[in-house]
Amino acid sequence: MCDQACLYPKNLILESRHVHNLDAIQQRLSSHAHRLFTKESEAAVNIMEFDNGGADFWTSPGIASVARLKSHLRIASTPKCADPWCRFLFIHAATARQELKISAEMLMLAFTYLQVLPEFAEFLIPFGKQTEPKHFHFAEFHQRTNLSRLNKGLEIPEIGWSGYGIQLCYNLRDVECSETQPDWPWSIRHCAVHHSFDVRNIRATWIVIKGNRLIEKRIESLANESSPGEFSFRKIESAFAASLTVHLVLCDWSTENWQWYLDYLHDYLQTVSSKTLTDKIGLPSTGTMEKKTNLSRGPHTEAEKASPPQFSFRYLFHKQSEKNGVPAEEKQLSSALKSYTDPVTGLTQPLPPGVDMENSASMANGFTGADNYGQRDFNFEDVQTLQNIEEKVSDAALILKANISILSQLKQYYQRVLKVQGFPKEIPRNCKEDINMFDFRITGVQSALERQENRAEALLRLVVERKAAVNLTLKYNICGNTLLKLMKLYGILEFQNKESHKFFTAQSRTSTNNMELMTRDMKDIARKTKTETVSMKIITLVTLFFLPGTFISVGRIISLTLMSTDIIHFERIAHGKSRRRFQQDALTLYLEISIPFMILTILVWGGFHCWEKRNERLTLSKENASNGQP
DSSP states (O other), rough: OOOGGGTTTTTTHHHHHOOHHHHHHHHHHHHHHHBBBOOOOOOOEEEEEGGGGTTTTEEEEOOHHHHHHHHHHTSSSSOOOOOOSEEEEOOOOSSSSSOOOSSSHHHHHHHHHHOOGGGGGGGTTTTOOOOSSSSTTTTOOOEEEEETTTTOOOOBGGGGOOEEEEEEEEEEEEEOOOOTTTHHHHHHHEEEEEEEEEEETEEEEEEEEESHHHHHHHHHHHHHHHHTTOOOOOSSHHHHHHHHHHHHHHHHTOOOOOOOOHHHHHHHHHHGGGGGGGGOOSSSOOOOEEEEEOSSSSSSSSSHEEEEEOOOOOHHHHHHHHHHOOOOHHHHHHHHHOOEEEETOOOOOOOOOTTTTTTTHHTTTTTTTTTTTTHHHHOHHHHHHHHHHHHHHHHHHHHHHHHHHHHHHHHHHHHHHTSTSOOOOOHHHHHHHHHHHHHHHHHHHHHHHHHHHHHHHHHHHHHHHHHHHHHHHHHHHHHHHHHHHHHHHHHHHHHHHHHHHHHHHHHHHHHHHHHHHHHHHHHHHHHHHHHHHHHHHHHHHHHHHHHHHHHHHHHTOOOOOOOOOOOOEEHHHHHHHGEEEHHHHHHHHHHHHHHHHHHHHHHHHHHHHHHHHHHHHHHHHHHHHHTTOO
């Protein structure tokens, strides 16, 4: 059975849970093994055993190896030796947030040999090395009752196991003083317990897991200080009573420090937030309220005469206006027209109705005055502190509720198991006083925890209210300070805007002047261009007029000019004189050819000119149509 201890909890004998459930537990335990367990060389498991009916009592501290654990559990002994009548296995750590002083191999060996419930393996998860508390809301109670032949447990007569008994495991939490946390003097501590009780052969086994050795020392002190027969295992009823006593030690531990912890939280809350109850928050008052009376009629009835006077700011405004001889409507209008100039920023703002220039001096001081606005300097650290307190109180309330539930299940289980068929009848008959005392003590512990739970819930409501008050005070302080800073910032920005406006105005004026000069230059260029265009048109027309005649006159056909015949010809005669000869046919031929060509050229040029004008008009109309212009 112990040769395959590494397979726990799948190696448990007569285990009724499904394989996939056992696989899930094994995987969770393996995933947290690196922070739960220490090296075997640093292990230190303490065992306390009672034998010979409780007369023999000894402790075995500091078991630091698998071999020594086997020896103390009497696993390797030959022949097999019976287990002691009662055995306590204490597993602890150096601090509450350090690895347990047991190796994974040692724990698997002990849990396999003692056939520990597989659910108890999950109770180890809140322990181990961690910087912040983890899984401290985990609270469970599990039990298994083997009192009939159908659900009989593992029977090993050689070591004193009959197979008839009960098994249960649960965890409780309490708050203890902590010296390892410099910023917070309290710490939530876990205690996980597994208990099995053989009702035939009187064998009791306890496994107690806790961060420190407090429970171990209390149980050891109980065993040392108990009177003869009080912590005895010779009879089934006395052994059962001893088990109830150990349960009560654990239950008493779960309630002993909650009152002082909540006192500390309440005092801490008062230190942080009590100033909110005395600070005055709001804008300064602008005047003194006067009694409100009915202007239309006086108090005619006895009830009206006996009624207490009432006050109204609206009546005060009208009454003060009539005292000054000014109608209320005109007074309201004139008040609305008043203004106030901030001496710091130089800004002018309208005054609220009913506020005089004398009262406006308080506005320049950041809304301070008779009401001492902003007297308490709250900051975000106060809100963070209150949030931390709220979380601590909320955690305390949840843990208290979980402890109450665990104790209720523990009490109900023992009340039911006493009535189960197969449970020894001499136990309820001979242990009636112990059972009644157990129920009475458990009920008292539950009542104490319920009172602390109610107190925690009331404290939680108080924390929420104080946090809201601090948030409101912080909001007013921030608004007041921010308003002053914004007014100064607004003045600076206004000045910068004015200077920027002046600069850009000067730049704009310079640009306008430059544009005006450029416009004048463009106008001159346009005028000159127009003149040159007219000249070019004249030159074009003259050119078109003479071009055909010139082309005709100088054009060549093979090697002769087109007009090789002279129209006017000068001939030399005797004695150095010349004579002019005019040829009418040549002139007629020249004109018959030149004039049609000239007309044709001008018509072609005119046609191209009109075609260009038409295309220009069509393009302009399309652009106007696309821009939505007529």
